[in-house]
Amino acid sequence: MTQQPQQISPTGESGTEENPVAETTATADSTATEVTSTNTAVVGRSPARMAWTRLKRDKVSMVSLVLTVIFILAAIFAPVLTALGGWGPITSDVKSINPDIGNYPYGHFGGISAKHWLGVEPGTGFDLFARIVYGLRTSLAVGLISALLSTVVGVVVGLAAGYFGGWIDNLLSRIMDVVLAFPQLLFIIALTPVIQNAFQTDQHGGTDENLRLAVLILNISAFAWAYTARLVRGQVLSLREREFVDASRIMGAGWVHILFRQLLPNLWAPILIAFALAVPANITTEAALSYLGVGVVPPNPDWGALLSQASEYFLIDPTYLFIPGVLLLVLVLALNLLGDGVRDALDPRANRS
Amino acid sequence: MSTTKNIPAQKAGESSVSSQNLLEVENLEVHFPIRQGIVFQRQVGAVRAVDGISFGVKPGESLGLVGESGCGKSTTGRAVTRLLEPTGGTVRFDGEDITHKKVASMRTARQNLQMIFQDPYSSLNPRHTVGTIIETPMKLNGINPEGGHKRRAQELLEIVGLNPEHYNRYPNEFSGGQRQRIGIARALALKPKLIVADEPVSALDVSIQAQVVNLLQDLQREFGLAFLFIAHDLAVVRHFSERVAVMYLGKIVEIADRETLYSRPQHPYTHALLSAVPEVDPDGASNRERIRLTGDVPSPINPPSGCRFRTRCWKAQDICASQEPPLVQLIGSADGHQAACHFPEVKQVVAAEVTPPAPASAE
Numbered sequence: 001m002t003q004q005p006q007q008i009s010p011t012g013e014s015g016t017e018e019n020p021v022a023e024t025t026a027t028a029d030s031t032a033t034e035v036t037s038t039n040t041a042v043v044g045r046s047p048a049r050m051a052w053t054r055l056k057r058d059k060v061s062m063v064s065l066v067l068t069v070i071f072i073l074a075a076i077f078a079p080v081l082t083a084l085g086g087w088g089p090i091t092s093d094v095k096s097i098n099p100d101i102g103n104y105p106y107g108h109f110g111g112i113s114a115k116h117w118l119g120v121e122p123g124t125g126f127d128l129f130a131r132i133v134y135g136l137r138t139s140l141a142v143g144l145i146s147a148l149l150s151t152v153v154g155v156v157v158g159l160a161a162g163y164f165g166g167w168i169d170n171l172l173s174r175i176m177d178v179v180l181a182f183p184q185l186l187f188i189i190a191l192t193p194v195i196q197n198a199f200q201t202d203q204h205g206g207t208d209e210n211l212r213l214a215v216l217i218l219n220i221s222a223f224a225w226a227y228t229a230r231l232v233r234g235q236v237l238s239l240r241e242r243e244f245v246d247a248s249r250i251m252g253a254g255w256v257h258i259l260f261r262q263l264l265p266n267l268w269a270p271i272l273i274a275f276a277l278a279v280p281a282n283i284t285t286e287a288a289l290s291y292l293g294v295g296v297v298p299p300n301p302d303w304g305a306l307l308s309q310a311s312e313y314f315l316i317d318p319t320y321l322f323i324p325g326v327l328l329l330v331l332v333l334a335l336n337l338l339g340d341g342v343r344d345a346l347d348p349r350a351n352r353s
Numbered sequence: 354m355s356t357t358k359n360i361p362a363q364k365a366g367e368s369s370v371s372s373q374n375l376l377e378v379e380n381l382e383v384h385f386p387i388r389q390g391i392v393f394q395r396q397v398g399a400v401r402a403v404d405g406i407s408f409g410v411k412p413g414e415s416l417g418l419v420g421e422s423g424c425g426k427s428t429t430g431r432a433v434t435r436l437l438e439p440t441g442g443t444v445r446f447d448g449e450d451i452t453h454k455k456v457a458s459m460r461t462a463r464q465n466l467q468m469i470f471q472d473p474y475s476s477l478n479p480r481h482t483v484g485t486i487i488e489t490p491m492k493l494n495g496i497n498p499e500g501g502h503k504r505r506a507q508e509l510l511e512i513v514g515l516n517p518e519h520y521n522r523y524p525n526e527f528s529g530g531q532r533q534r535i536g537i538a539r540a541l542a543l544k545p546k547l548i549v550a551d552e553p554v555s556a557l558d559v560s561i562q563a564q565v566v567n568l569l570q571d572l573q574r575e576f577g578l579a580f581l582f583i584a585h586d587l588a589v590v591r592h593f594s595e596r597v598a599v600m601y602l603g604k605i606v607e608i609a610d611r612e613t614l615y616s617r618p619q620h621p622y623t624h625a626l627l628s629a630v631p632e633v634d635p636d637g638a639s640n641r642e643r644i645r646l647t648g649d650v651p652s653p654i655n656p657p658s659g660c661r662f663r664t665r666c667w668k669a670q671d672i673c674a675s676q677e678p679p680l681v682q683l684i685g686s687a688d689g690h691q692a693a694c695h696f697p698e699v700k701q702v703v704a705a706e707v708t709p710p711a712p713a714s715a716e
Contacts, residue, residue, distance in 0.1 A: 243476035246436050247539065251490040252463040261489075265480035 048268075054345040061341025067334040075140045078133040085117060087127030089134040089301045097125045104317060118323050122313045124299070132324055134301035139331070142217055143283035150221035150282075151275045154228025155267070159259050161229065162236025173233070179226040185288065188219045192294040195219075209300050216295050220282050228274045235270055239263050269346035276339030280332040287328060303328050374409035375447060375579050376433065376466075376547055381406050382441030383425075383432045387654065401653045402428040404603035405442065407680075410547060415573060415580035417594030417611075419587060419626070423650055425603040426583045427471075430549045433581065434468050447546070464494055467540040471552040473532035477524040483510070483535055484520040490542045509538040514568060530561035537568065547579040554589060566593055587630050591615055596689075599623050602661040603653055605680060609690035619683060619690070619697040622662050660695065668696045 055061055074081060082088055096113075097105050097120060105120040112119045118128040161172040195215050239245070240263065248262050289295035290304025298305050303324050310321035384399040403425040410416045418426050431437040433444055435451060444452045446462050454462070467490075470476035477486055487506040491498065498505035507517035513534040524532055533553065540548055550569065554562040566589055572578060584590050590597055591611060598608040599622065607620040618624055625644040646665050651657055657664050663673040672695050680693040 243470040243472055244478040246431075247468070247470060247476055247536075248478075248489065248493075249436060250434050250463065250466075250468050251539075251543070252493050253489075257493065262478055266478070268480075 051269075051342075051345040055341055058341050058344065060337055061345070064334040064338040064341065067330065068338055071136060071331055071334070072140065074133055075137045078137050081133050082127075082130040085127060085129055087116070087130050089130040090126060090299050091130075092125040093120060093127065096120045097122065104313075112319070119319055121309070122317050122320060123309075126299075128320065128323065131301045131306060132303070132327060135303045135306055135324070136327075136331075138213070138296055138300070138302045139283050139286060139304075139328075142213065142220070142286045143279045146217045146220040146224065146282045146286075147275055147278040149217065150224035150278060151228050151271060153221070154225040154274070155232050155264075155271055157225065158229040158232025159236055159263065159267075162233040163240055163255065163259055163263065169233075172229070176226040176229050176233075179223060180230075182223065184223045184285075185292075188223075188289060189292060189294050192216075192219060192289075209296075212296060216286060216289065219289075220285050224278055224282060228271070228278070231270055231274055232267060235267055236263055239266055269343075272346065273339060273343040276342050277336065280335035280339070283328075283335070284332055373411055374445075375412045375414075376410040376581065377445040378409070378429075378433060378442070379407045379445075380442035381429065381432055381439055381444060383428050383437055384440045398654055401603050401656060403432060404653075404656070406600070406603070406605045407442075408598055408605065408608065410579050410581055412546065412579050413573070413577045414596065415582055415594040417590035417597040418581060418583045418600060419585060419590050419597060420600035421585060421626075421650060423653070424600045425653075426585075426600055427551050429600070430468070430551045430581060430583050434466060434549050436468075464543040465546040467543060467545040467548050469533075469536055469540050469548060469550040469553045472556050473529050473536055474556075476536050477532055479524055482521050482523055483515075483527075486524070486535060487538050487542050490539060494543060496543070505542070506538075509541055510535075512541065512572070513538045528561075529557050530565060533557060533561075533565050534568065537565075537572070541572065541576075544576075545578070547581065549581045549583070551583045552585070553582075555584065555586065562589065569593065587615075587626060599626065602650055602656055604661055604693065606662065606694070607690075607692040608680070609687065609692075613687040613690050617686070617690075619686065619692040620662075620694045621666050621668055621696075621698070623692075624698075660693070662694075668698075670696070 087093060093116070096116060104122050105116075105125075107113055116127050116129065118132060120126070121128055121131065157172055157176075161169045161176075192215055195218075196211065199211055199215075245258060245262060248258055253262070286295055287302075287304030287307065290297075290302050291308040293308070296302035296305050298309060306324045307321065307328070310317075310324065314321040381403055382401075382405055383403040384401050386396045387398040387400065388394040389397045406425075406429065408416065418429060420426050428437065432439045435444075435454070439452055442452070443450055446466055449462055451462050451466075481489070484503065484506050487509055488502040491502055491505065503520065507520055510517045510519065515531060515534050515538070519527075524535065527535065533556075537553075553569070554565050557565060569580070570593060573580060580594070582590060582594050594611060596608065596610050597614045598605050599614075599620065600606065601622050607614065607618065607623045609618075614623065615627065618627060621644075625646050628644040644667075648665050651661070651664055657674070659675050659677050660666070660669070660673040661677075663669040666673065676695070678693045678695045680691050682689070682691050683697055686692075
């Protein structure tokens with residue numbers, strides 16, 4: 001960076017017309033388009049805006065973003081979409097399955113037709129499109145809510161551990177180590193029925209769907225927060241030595257101000273990245289748990305449960321396995337690539353590795 | 354040589370006008386413990402960064418604190434502003450003992466005691482706009498200036514020579530010198546009486562240094578600010594500070610007003626420092642003595658006995674190892690000129706006249 005000869009005299013006279021910092025430090029290239037506008041109005045470009053400019057130039061990220069938005073819209077408007085098709089997620093079309101050969105759908109490719117766009121579920125006769133759109137709702141909701149929960153917990157714990165140090169840091173760090181060392185999947189499989197029984201309110205012995213989801217979300221985030229906490233702690237350890245922290249302490253700032261006003265704004269980038277990468281990871285975990293039978297149970301729509309069922313039919317009806325499998329792959333891939341893109345955009349100096 | 358007698362027991366900082374001092378530091382000690390052990394930690398020693406120093410700063414006065422790296426200058430500054438907890442001694446500001454006060458109970462002292470930092474790149478929060486940075490101290494201390502926070506912030510930007518329209522910009526859009534000006538504006542926001550400037554220009558380009566020093570000088574005159582000016586550049590200190598204290602390994606070895614210290618220094622360490630000031634001498638006709646110190650500063654974990662400078666001093670004798678020389682005023686020296694040496698020697702003008710940094714020729 002060039003040390004700009006100052007157009008400003010030390011006596012306090014200023015007001016030179018030209019923009020003294022038209023070329024910015026690390027992102028000089030991105031300013032080219034904006035120089036003309038900054039000549040008239042002097043408005044600083046926030047780091048977030050610069051990151052968005054960089055993200056927009058990344059084609060892979062933009063494709064992933066579009067896909068993600070499509071998935072989210074599909075989940076939100078699931079009732080509208082299924083109304084268009086005419087079949088709900090648990091309305092059985094008995095005419096489309098053939099009871100003579102074990103309730104497999106009529107026609108090729110799992111019964112894809114004008115009536116059933118993605119085919120029909122063998123055995124039940126449910127419309128696969130409706131089940132996938134509603135299953136997407138479950139997957140995205142579980143992924144997003146558990147990522148949100150684990151991020152909030154992780155950020156608070158990480159901030160506290162990094163900033164206060166001493167025995168607080170020791171205690172919190174050891175808890176993080178324990179959580180990270182736990183065999184997550186085994187633990188959740190063992191624990192889920194126990195928790196469910198403890199909270200079970202359904203008199204008929206059935207399973208309350210909302211309770212199942214809540215337990216699932218809590219279980220996933222109970223193990224995911226430690227990653228974020230460790231990341232944030234490391235960042236805080238380096239940030240708290242910066243002089244602006246001392247500066248705010250001299251101004252009379254308390255720890256609440258320093259943690260949430262001074263340090264947190266500098267942590268948005270790693271937090272956002274951690275969140276963006278936690279969503280697909282949680283979706284995969286949720287699918288895995290449902291596949292293993294401790295997540296969402298049929299007939300409630302869910303991708304993991306769908307895959308679990310489909311694996312039973314896959315020799316005769318591979319389309320049934322193929323469609324939700326590929327969609328899950330595309331969703332997780334898009335979210336991961338978007339997370340990577342966000343990371344690159346927020347921290348242009350970091351190497352792609 | 355050693356015919357000068359010591360005047361008994363006049364401790365530094367305890368001058369007759371001590372009550373007028375804005376900042377008063379007495380026997381300040383900052384020791385950093387060295388701990389060993391994993392679970393049960395025990396203290397095995399201490400880094401004696403600052404080991405019993407005393408000085409005072411009067412209102413409107415600028416005291417320079419010089420010394421080589423690692424001698425405890427910055428630690429002193431941080432202990433005075435209470436960023437570090439002193440392990441001994443007292444710090445009195447405006448008559449109030451702030452040595453061990455909690456942040457909340459010293460809001461008024463905080464407002465009057467501000468700091469300018471060394472590194473303009475790490476002292477400004479990169480995610481805050483210039484406006485937020487300058488307004489934060491006012492908001493934290495519940496100060497509502499006439500015309501609102503924004504107007505006051507823009508006023509301050511103008512005072513430090515920046516364009517008030519840059520209010521909404523982020524620090525990364527400014528150069529080092531401009532950032533340092535923002536830091537100065539932030540320190541001024543609370544209208545302090547004393548500013549601790551911790552090497553405020555050493556991270557800057559030489560051409561910018563003069564501008565920033567001149568700005569500080571203008572502000573000192575305009576607002577009657579007192580400064581504790583920490584630096585290792587003797588020329589800058591000479592230009593800026595009326596009184597200068599020289600530190601070595603956690604102790605003040607000599608303190609005097611500017612003219613006396615630069616023209617008639619007494620402590621051998623001061624001699625050495627002054628003779629190291631680079632000099633523009635195209636003719637090579639300089640016949641001044643060059644003192645070259647050998648070796649490094651000893652470890653502050655285990656400082657030498659007696660006089661701390663004796664390991665590198667060319668005058669050292671047995672007494673230097675056994676007895677620590679007190680910081681005292683010597684007979685025949687100017688008022689307020691104190692040195693801590695068993696064999697002080699008045700040298701006439703060791704250093705050639707150093708031209709103070711040229712006034713910024715920005716116009």
